[in-house]
Amino acid sequence: MFQVDFDLVLRFVPPMSEHEAGYRLNRTFELPFAPSNGTAVFSRDWEGMEDPLGYVLKDVTWDIDRKCFLAETVSEICDFPIAMIPLEICRFVDYGWTIGSYADQYSTVRKRGRKRRKFPTMTISDWDEEDTEAWNSDKNGRPKEFKTVWHAVVAMMAGLWNNCPVAYAMLKTGVHVEVPKEGFGDLSPLQTRFRDAIREYESLTFDQRCEWRDRVVGRYPRMSDLVEAIK
Incomplete structure (x- = not known):
C-alpha cells in the first residue's frame, strides 16, 4: 500500500x-x-x-x-x-x-505563537445560505456573530495574500459588492465606495501593504479558531 x-x-x-x-x-x-x-x-x-x-x-x-x-x-x-x-x-x-x-511538516521557520483571548462559542450552525447571501452587501439584519465571521474571512485572505485589495475594501466598507470594469455600466454609491477602497489599497507601498496585512492577521480571529468554536 x-x-x-x-x-x-x-x-x-x-x-x-x-x-x-x-x-x-x-x-x-x-x-x-x-x-x-x-x-x-x-x-x-x-x-x-x-x-x-x-x-x-x-x-x-x-x-x-x-x-x-x-x-x-x-x-x-x-x-x-x-x-x-x-x-x-x-x-x-x-x-x-x-x-x-x-x-507544515517541512517548514524550517519557527512560528511565534500569539496569545489570544478565549474565543466565544459561535452559535451559527443554523444560518441559512439564502438568508446570509443578502448580508454580503446589506448590513441590516446581520446577527452579532457576523462581525467576527467577517473579520476572520478578511484575516484569512490577508494571511494567504489572496485578493488583498478586496479584503482591504471589505474591512474598510463592511460589505462586499461586485464592481464592474471601467466603462461597463454606472456604479451605485456602494460600489463606488468599494472601488475607492480597492484603489486606496493599490496606492499603498509594498511596505505599507505588508504592515496592513500583519496588523489584520494579528488583530482578527484565525479561521481555525472560529471553526473550532462553531456550535
Missing part, C-alpha cells in the same frame, strides 16, 4: 481569487497503487456525497525520507455567501479533514 499525504486547497470565489493561494485542509489515505498526476480519488466518507466525482491529484511527489506520496487538489466554491465560509470549512472538518497542510 502507498500512503498519500493529501492537501485540499479551497478557494471561495468571490471574495477570493481563483489565481492565488487557497485555504488548505489535509488528510492521509492509502492506495493499492502508486498515484500520478491526474489520478482521481473518491470516498463517500470524505464529503458525504453519493456521486463519485473524485478529487484530481496534482503535484504528486514521492517523499523518499517519509516514504509517502505528497499531492494536492483544488476546489473552487463559487458564489458562496461569505458568512457561510466558516460553516463550509467546518463541514469538511466534520468529515475528517484537518486544517493545515502537509507542507
